[in-house]
Amino acid sequence: MDKTIKALVLREVKYKEADRILTVLTEEGKMTMKAPGALRKTSKCSAATQQLTFSDLTLYTRVGHWQVREGTVIEGFDGLRRDLEKLSLAAYLAQVLETVSDEDVASPELLQLGLNSLFALSNGLAEDWLVKAVFELRLACLTGYTPELSGCMQCGETEGELYFDCERGGLVCGHCREYGAKRVSSACLAAMRHVVSVSAKKIFSFTLTGDAVAEFADLCEKYLLTQLDRGFSALDYYKSIRII
Numbered sequence: 001m002d003k004t005i006k007a008l009v010l011r012e013v014k015y016k017e018a019d020r021i022l023t024v025l026t027e028e029g030k031m032t033m034k035a036p037g038a039l040r041k042t043s044k045c046s047a048a049t050q051q052l053t054f055s056d057l058t059l060y061t062r063v064g065h066w067q068v069r070e071g072t073v074i075e076g077f078d079g080l081r082r083d084l085e086k087l088s089l090a091a092y093l094a095q096v097l098e099t100v101s102d103e104d105v106a107s108p109e110l111l112q113l114g115l116n117s118l119f120a121l122s123n124g125l126a127e128d129w130l131v132k133a134v135f136e137l138r139l140a141c142l143t144g145y146t147p148e149l150s151g152c153m154q155c156g157e158t159e160g161e162l163y164f165d166c167e168r169g170g171l172v173c174g175h176c177r178e179y180g181a182k183r184v185s186s187a188c189l190a191a192m193r194h195v196v197s198v199s200a201k202k203i204f205s206f207t208l209t210g211d212a213v214a215e216f217a218d219l220c221e222k223y224l225l226t227q228l229d230r231g232f233s234a235l236d237y238y239k240s241i242r243i244i
């Protein structure tokens, strides 16, 4: 029996003559499927099975595996495809989503974060660095690594100079800090508190200026990579082509 899903294509790999093997993210979790003939000009699912496309896909099963019968693009994120920097950043977001999502584990919030971030990036609703940093911090929260931002994790101190410890996952005060904890400015801390606490629609609605921009961007990236305990080839590539 056919079934229809709404799916964000995270990865596509060419298979045989004209097929694609897809890894997609849906509200129900991650799925792998084959799109037979997707690379043929006459295909009914060519556009809908492109990487970084959100699509309605009609599936059928064949010897226990999902295959795409046809597809319709819901959102193509066209702005990404006109800009190599944005496209590379989007590929990093997709690689992170693929890494943290599981098959058969519902993840509507993860899908929503992915779609909102790609849409913001594609349409220039927020600057690229901000989309990246917000995605990283919010994703950390969704995968169980919400940082402790109310006060020192050890003694509860909320006043004075505060530091952020990426390993321990939160704030520490001057007395409790260990090697590696980094001083965090009040502007950066306010931005982090915003991202972890507001509703999904408001995550990009704040401004940062001056030194706090680089501070926030560095901290969010370092925090996610530290908590996931890994790097990403797509992030390395993005950094290598980014115009400074």
Ligand SMILES: [Zn+2]
Pocket (backbone or CB within 6 Å): 152, 153, 154, 155, 156, 157, 172, 173, 174, 175, 176, 177
């Ligand atoms: Zn303390």
